[in-house]
Every structure is written in C-alpha cells, then in structure tokens.
Amino acid sequence: MDDIILEETRVKSGRVEFNYELRGKLSHYFTTKCMYVEYGQEIGNVPKSILNISFVASVLPLMWLTDTVLWVDEIDRTFYDCVIRLKNAYQELYPQYPLKGRFVAAKTVYNSYEIKRECLLLFSGGIDAHVSYLRNREYKPVLCNIQGWYDDPDKTKIAAANADYKDIKAFARKEDVKFEYVKSNFATLVNNYEFKKNIQTKLGDSWWHGFQHSMSFISIAMPLAYIYGAKNIYIASSFAIGNPGKCASYATTDIEFKFATDGGCIHDAFDMSRQKKVQYLVEYQKKSGKPYPVRVCSFNDKNCCECEKCFRTILEIVAEGGDIHNFGFEIESSLKEHWENVFERKLYGFGVEGEKKKHWPDTIKRMKENYAKIEEKEFVDWFLNYDFIGERKKALRKYYRDNFGSILKRKIVEYREKNSE
Numbered sequence: 001m002d003d004i005i006l007e008e009t010r011v012k013s014g015r016v017e018f019n020y021e022l023r024g025k026l027s028h029y030f031t032t033k034c035m036y037v038e039y040g041q042e043i044g045n046v047p048k049s050i051l052n053i054s055f056v057a058s059v060l061p062l063m064w065l066t067d068t069v070l071w072v073d074e075i076d077r078t079f080y081d082c083v084i085r086l087k088n089a090y091q092e093l094y095p096q097y098p099l100k101g102r103f104v105a106a107k108t109v110y111n112s113y114e115i116k117r118e119c120l121l122l123f124s125g126g127i128d129a130h131v132s133y134l135r136n137r138e139y140k141p142v143l144c145n146i147q148g149w150y151d152d153p154d155k156t157k158i159a160a161a162n163a164d165y166k167d168i169k170a171f172a173r174k175e176d177v178k179f180e181y182v183k184s185n186f187a188t189l190v191n192n193y194e195f196k197k198n199i200q201t202k203l204g205d206s207w208w209h210g211f212q213h214s215m216s217f218i219s220i221a222m223p224l225a226y227i228y229g230a231k232n233i234y235i236a237s238s239f240a241i242g243n244p245g246k247c248a249s250y251a252t253t254d255i256e257f258k259f260a261t262d263g264g265c266i267h268d269a270f271d272m273s274r275q276k277k278v279q280y281l282v283e284y285q286k287k288s289g290k291p292y293p294v295r296v297c298s299f300n301d302k303n304c305c306e307c308e309k310c311f312r313t314i315l316e317i318v319a320e321g322g323d324i325h326n327f328g329f330e331i332e333s334s335l336k337e338h339w340e341n342v343f344e345r346k347l348y349g350f351g352v353e354g355e356k357k358k359h360w361p362d363t364i365k366r367m368k369e370n371y372a373k374i375e376e377k378e379f380v381d382w383f384l385n386y387d388f389i390g391e392r393k394k395a396l397r398k399y400y401r402d403n404f405g406s407i408l409k410r411k412i413v414e415y416r417e418k419n420s421e
C-alpha cells in the first residue's frame with residue numbers, strides 16, 4: 001500500500017502537531033513525520049476537523065501526483081465537499097499531468113461560525129499584498145503572515161522571516177489593524193530531490209511553486225478566520241487576466257477553498273496587471289504625501305537593490321512617475337549610475353531574457369506614455385536603449401573566461417557526488 005495516515009492531531013495552546021505514518025513509495029517523498037503550525041494565540045476552541053484541513057491541504061496534492069491515498073479520522077464537511085472541485089481546477093491548470101489518488105475521511109463534521117468581518121488577508125509585505133490591503137482597507141482586514149521555513153537549514157530564511165514579522169507588525173500598528181504571525185515547517189515537508197526526480201519534468205513546475213504555497217497558506221489561515229469570524233481569506237494574485245503565467249495560487253483554484261459552511265477564499269486583484277498595481281500604489285503614496293515602504297526582495301530583510309526583482313520593481317515605480325526612495329529602495333547615487341555599476345559586476349547572472357519577455361513590456365509601455373512626467377529621464381533613456389541580451393552574452397563569456405578553473409573544479413565535484421549516490 002502506498003499511503004499516508006494522519007495518526008494524531010495534537011494541540012497545545014497555540015501549537016498544533018500532525019503526526020502521520022507513511023507507507024510504500026510515499027516514505028521517500030517526506031523529510032519528516034510531523035507537520036506543525038504555531039499560531040500566536042490559543043487554538044483550543046477550534047474544532048479538530050477544521051485544524052486537520054491544514055495538514056490535508058498541505059500534502060494532498062502529492063497524493064494526486066503519485067496516485068496514492070490519504071486517510072484521516074475527521075475533516076470539516078464543507079472542505080471535504082470542495083476537494084473534488086479543487087482537484088478539478090488544478091487538473092485544468094496542469095492538463096499534461098493526470099491527477100489521481102484518493103482522499104478518505106472516516107468522519108465528516110458540519111461546522112459553522114459567526115461571521116463578524118469580511119476579510120483576513122494573507123500578507124507578505126510585497127506589492128501584491130499591499131495593493132490588496134489598500135483595495136480592501138475599508139474592511140479593516142486581519143493581516144496574516146505565514147512562514148513555512150522554520151526548519152530549513154538555510155538560516156537566511158529565518159532572518160528574512162523575522163524581518164517580515166517586525167515590518168508587518170509596525171505596519172499593522174500604524175494602520176490600526178490586527179496582525180497574526182504563524183510559524184510552520186510545511187515548506188520543508190516534501191523532499192525536493194525526490195520530487196524533482198520523479199514529478200517535476202512532467203508537471204513542468206516545482207512542488208512549492210506549482211502546488212504547495214497556496215494550499216498551505218490558505219488552509220493554515222482557516223483556523224484564524226474561524227477565530228476572528230472572517231468570512232473570506234483574501235490572497236493577492238500574482239498574475240492577471242490575459243497573462244499566460246500560472247502557479248499554485250490561481251484565480252480558478254483559490255476560489256474553490258470552502259470551510260465551516262460560510263468560509264471561503266477570494267483571489268484578489270486578478271483584474272490588475274502588476275504594472276497597474278504599481279500605478280495604484282504610486283497614486284496612493286502621492287495622495288498621502290508620506291513614504292510607503294514595501295519589501296519585494298525575496299528571502300531578504302531589506303530591498304537589496306541589486307537583484308532582478310528589485311530592478312523590475314524600480315522600473316515599474318519609475319514608469320509611473322514615482323520616487324523609489326518613497327518605497328523602501330535606498331540608492332544614494334543616480335539610478336543610471338547605480339545600475340550600470342550593478343550590471344558591470346552581475347549581469348552574467350541576471351535572467352534578463354525572461355524579464356524582458358515576461359515583465360518589461362507593460363512597464364516600457366507606461367514609460368513611453370508617462371515620459372513627460374517622469375523625473376528619472378536619464379535612467380529611462382539608458383534602460384530603453386541598453387542592449388541587455390547582447391551585453392549579457394558578453395558578460396557570460398567574460399565570466400567563463402575569468403572563472404574557468406573554479407567552474408571546472410565545481411563540475412568535477414558535482415559529477416563525483418552524483419556518481420557516488
């Protein structure tokens with residue numbers, strides 16, 4: 001039998017632990033037999049059948065992908081009924097990979113709760129999250145930040161998580177809204193090596209990007225929605241109408257999450273492109289007359305101002321006539337000087353081909369439309385005329401020439417490791 005059995009759901013004040021057994025091929029796919037979630041408050045009053053949703057949603061897609069079985073003792077009935085629609089929605093998203101497997105619950109429980117507010121918002125502190133916050137500000141959303149990397153050996157992720165906590169707490173205080181911070185190990189449950197080897201190529205996506213993040217974020221927020229009486233969990237969209245991109249968090253999948261009779265999920269702002277969101281933010285900042293710092297740099301405690309994401313966001317802000325210093329980007333020299341310097345050192349490692357194709361066209365269009373009101377004309381002129389593809393090729397050739405010895409050495413080590421496994 002290839003299956004996973006939820007043996008025990010253990011609650012101690014704000015912490016819930018899911019202990020499970022693995023059999024057959026599934027035992028290779030997991031790094032641990034315990035998933036935990038740690039909330040900032042007591043969860044003893046939340047029914048077990050609702051708590052169990054976090055575990056089920058965090059692992060079930062793996063059963064779909066490996067044609068295996070998930071057994072649990074009890075689950076919320078509303079969630080149970082939405083699983084088939086959720087699976088269908090994911091199947092539409094990934095038609096090349098047949099989703100199979102089974103989810104079996106011994107008991108389903110009808111839960112309900114009193115609705116006291118509209119919105120609990122999953123909040124990372126990036127542009128998407130801030131725009132969703134501003135659009136729904138009238139609801140006084142409960143902000144919820146969930147960190148899944150608490151057991152990752154790479155401790156820079158913890159430093160970034162702690163910075164998230166500090167920044168979002170300060171933001172929530174300023175806005176006078178509630179803030180919930182949640183720690184978990186959900187992001188490190190599945191063995192990425194095994195996933196890559198057997199599933200990733202055919203699926204065309206990774207476990208984290210293709211399934212896990214949305215399934216875990218939304219389901220882990222459900223007990224908090226229950227406690228706060230929030231009708232809907234809001235999650236900011238990453239893509240928009242007309243954009244071919246897709247990931248675990250998508251307009252057609254997120255809206256299928258249902259729980260405890262009236263609880264649901266809103267995939268927010270799928271009607272706005274990323275550039276439109278930045279336009280919204282810049283307009284808001286200008287109207288308020290105060291700085292509006294955002295952090296877009298992944299797994300970092302501040303905007304590094306040297307990576308693809310920072311560059312992309314700076315372009316987007318400039319294209320809307322915004323001043324980047326009002327948005328948490330600390331660059332002392334002129335923008336042109338700064339980025340010329342960065343590219344001299346780092347262009348070989350920059351994914352400019354993807355950026356140019358996926359992200360820049362919208363931004364370039366706005367730069368041209370807004371040219372008259374843009375203050376950073378020197379930078380915009382430089383960007384529009386810079387031959388990114390050609391310069392990157394040159395930079396790559398130079399990098400290989402300068403680092404030939406060390407690259408060769410690394411390749412030999414990789415080759416030896418691969419063959420000794």
Ligand SMILES: [Zn+2]
Nearest residue numbers: 297304307310
């Ligand atoms: Zn950065």
